[in-house]
Amino acid sequence: MVPFASVVLITALVGIAAVLSNRLAEWLPVPAPALFLVGAAVASDIRPEWGKIPISAVEHVATVALAIILFDGGMQIGWRRFRSAAGAIVWIGVVGTLVTAAALALAAHLIFGLDWRISLLLGTALAPTDPAVVFSVLGRREISGRSGVLLQGESGANDPVGIALLIVLLGATTFSGGAVARAATEFGLQMLLGAAVGVAGGLGLLWFMRRVPLPAAGLYSLRVLMSALAIYGAATLAHGSGFLAVLVAGIVIGDQNAPYKADIARFHSALANLAEIVVFVLLGLTIQLAGPDGIGQGNAWLIGLVLALLLTMLIRPVLVGILLWKVRLTRGERGFVLWTGLKGAVPILLGTFIVHAGVPDSHRAYEIIFIVVAFSVIVQGGLVPTLARLLGVPLRVVDPEPWGVGVRFRHEPQELHRYRIAPSSAADGSTLADLHAREIWISLIIRNGRLVPTTPDTTLQANDEVLVTLPTPLPPAHITATFTTPIHP
Template sequence: MASAEGLGLTVLVLAVVVLLAVLSNRVSERLRIPAPLLFLVAAAAASDVLPVLNQRVPVSLVEQVVTVALVVVLFDGGMGIGWRRFRGSVVPIVSLGVVGTFLTAGVLTLVAHGLCGLGWRTSLVLGAALSPTDPAVVFSVLGRREITGRAGTVLEGESGANDPVGIALMLALLGASGSIGRQAGQVVGTFAVQMAVGTAVGVVGGFALLRFMQRVSLPAAGLHPVRALAGAMAVYGVATVAHGSGFLAVLVAGILIGDEGMPYRLEIRQVSGSLASLAEIVVFVALGLTVGLRALGQGWAWLIGLVLAVLLALVVRPLTVGPLLLPVRMRTGERVFIAWAGLKGAVPILLGAFAITAGVPDARRIYEVIFVVVAFSVLVQGSTVAWAAGRLGVPMRTTPPTPWALGVRLPQEPEGAGLCTVEPGSPADGATLEDLVLNGDTWVSAALRDGQLLPMAPGTVVRAGDDILVLTRPKDSQAEGQAAGD
């Protein structure tokens, strides 16, 4: 009986935490404080009030939880980017994700050693841990607003790319030994293997998972998102066992799958997106439970973290990101916004946990410094992301909730159907539905404005921001029609 009551209490606590996580965005909008920060500070305060929480949540468990959460976040982020968007911005994404990560880690190492007086080993580990950014934090602080245009693609792509790079760099550093020259060679070799194997497994695994989802039907709709996430976990596992970057493999697989047609595509994206948001909250709760607020005063962790956070946001990231974005065709405001919106989140937490489990000297202080930097980044930078986008002219759009759906289910993938958004100044902006019908092989099936259906009359005028469902006759049918006409 007592065990049943204990289990009931555990289930109740977990249910309350999940409900709070689900409602966090609403609370964040009212308080104008990013939701991840609320959970981070609340968990840290709880670990001070109830020390038993800190004792029962070891850092090794945090490492495992964050790893699973990050696989979900990267897979969902990769699908959100898709191959078409990635291909259009591959140069800035790769340069920021690879070169930018190394530059950030190097500059932070010099700052931590020269300004904060930390040892070279500690400074290297801290620099590597704080080099990656986090796309999920940016999305959570934006709420129902979405960054559009190339800036949004570059920011998402960079955040997804520098996570595997930062993790591979940290693992290489932790595994290096011997003389300085030998350690440098080991770091380069380990990093190259991680990237090469991760990319190869991601490409092969992504295409294999895509074919599996397209060709093998399942008895229930709810099983399709489960299959997709299980496939992502399998890709991560194969790459990791093969001594590659499992996180890079998952990101690559998500990018390759993102634009492709598959059964229950919408449901897969909805489930993965929801789990990614929940996973981000879980990561911040786990970090808070393992770092008490009282511990930050020991070893001047709070001061070191605050110094690094301010310099990282105002000096280090602009100096490393700015030059890499100069060759990119982009407005100055967009470049400044990308430099400011490089928030820290789940990956630095995971890398700090790596340092502790690997037995790195001074690892506990590194972990506490990461806590301060992440908290500062989410609070200061996260709270001003939307304001900065407006001031710098970065295009954003509000994505209101659409809880009601009107549609039909088809047994086969519809060919020639596509949902398009009318862009400002495009030929479709101000045109009638009759004007949009270019020939007998193209027609408009539905049009929506502000979530409402428009009358399907020839004289209906569409405006920028309207969503239009366009149908075109498949190419083989067009060819048959032309042959019959000849």
């Protein structure tokens, strides 16, 4: 028992250090994922036995972690936010991933003379962006405006696209016209089946959450977690994209009311943070997959650095910039979106797929992926807050609110609704007496984390959170428009 207790103690201390590193990242210009990455790489160099993890175990753990991250990302987006930029998200999530992968493959082949197959696999592995890294880099800062929805939606949408494309490429033995047509058909079917299972699974899960009570409050979050993993498994067994399915399911339930919904959201946010830590620690520990000599040997580091620079400075700004040409964004928002295409968990997972498949030169490919992800997280991610200020992208600091006062109901309260007052909305600057004249009754106002007394002369301000009591079961459209942005518990 003593050796096992030592392992438990060391693991717990490492976990505490990983959690506290998020606090350290607020003071240093280095994102928290970079600390996990570098710390684990140094640990594996000091204790090489720590890095001797079976590739199949890394693949399985990273798969589950990514499914959790994507499901949480979908819940954070929600259907209403997704619908506001659905066309742009799908357009750059699918087409943007394909053209980025093609450009990276072309660069790897023409500049460094890599074989076409490994070049295509590298390009595909490095094309997707990562929602967990983007918002970890931002910390407590929330992106206002359309660029925030676009970034989060794109990074969620292009992960399943990149994964499905790589799986198709690994299964292809030749690249003749017929093979390309079959690969395109298989890729399209994976996307369609994944989306269909995600919609059906999300609607079924929502019904399950709302209609089937459980004996203990803690079981509600576990039920959603197990259901999300079941949706992933069902979609994968149906030869669809399981990752797309969990993302879509998360979007379907994201802004819908359900029992213990706030608790469920907090639980899955914590799990997604844990999954991010696990994946980046795995990347650092398994750098030995790059080969017996590890990082720094051969020219893999040079290839990775050049590809990272091309991707950041040329490929994404030009190709994705063209795709975003018709999307309504300010010049600053456009530049911010084009810069903030950060790499993270997906390249790690896809790198393990390449190694596990036994593709020639796969170990060097894994090292290249390590270099690109490290550059993206440390350099590109470290400059995100500064660039946002320079480009005038509005960032709102969201301070944690550890204290709460809640009221539980046996049945869903149809007359109560919670809103955040949007700037320049009808409620912004109105008094409670003005709203009472419209039969809108405010029972609670939270401003900057504090309660505000509710008197007829109390004036509402932008970003106030209010609890509204309505005389009718459902709010009419003009009442919702009064506040613009509804918040669902």
